[in-house]
Amino acid sequence: xxxxxxxxxxxxxxxxxxxxxxxLGKHSPTFAxxxxxxxxxxxxxxxxxxxxxxxxxxxxxVTYTGFRGGLKxxxxxxxxxxxxxxxxxRRAVTRMLPSNRLRDDRIxxxxxxx
Numbered sequence: 162x163x164x165x166x167x168x169x170x171x172x173x174x175x176x177x178x179x180x181x182x183x184x185l186g187k188h189s190p191t192f193a194x195x196x197x198x199x200x201x202x203x204x205x206x207x208x209x210x211x212x213x214x215x216x217x218x219x220x221x222x223v224t225y226t227g228f229r230g231g232l233k234x235x236x237x238x239x240x241x242x243x244x245x246x247x248x249x250x251r252r253a254v255t256r257m258l259p260s261n262r263l264r265d266d267r268i269x270x271x272x273x274x275x
Contacts, residue, residue, distance in 0.1 A: 178252035
């Protein structure tokens with residue numbers, strides 16, 4: 162079943178948590194935590210999401226390569242400029258899913274349209 166979420170005027174976290182809930186299959190009466198649900202989620206109007214100016218500068222995405230001097234950080238505004246809102250939503254939903262072997266299969270059912 163295909164679910165569509167309209168992100169216009171909403172916060173990033175609210176939309177991402179709703180998408181993660183559907184991708185996990187928790188809305189279904191046949192929920193099983195060891196199965197990937199067949200439901201797909203499409204987020205539309207991603208570029209019209211409500212993001213404050215303070216969040217664009219203060220919200221940091223930090224990654225560490227494992228090597229000395231490999232700590233890299235990027236603000237939300239820089240990430241939006243570089244990759245767009247598609248990547249922001251993909252990262253938000255991915256981090257809300259449980260980190261196990263099924264996470265990659267579940268995130269394939271997510272599409273984001275700007």
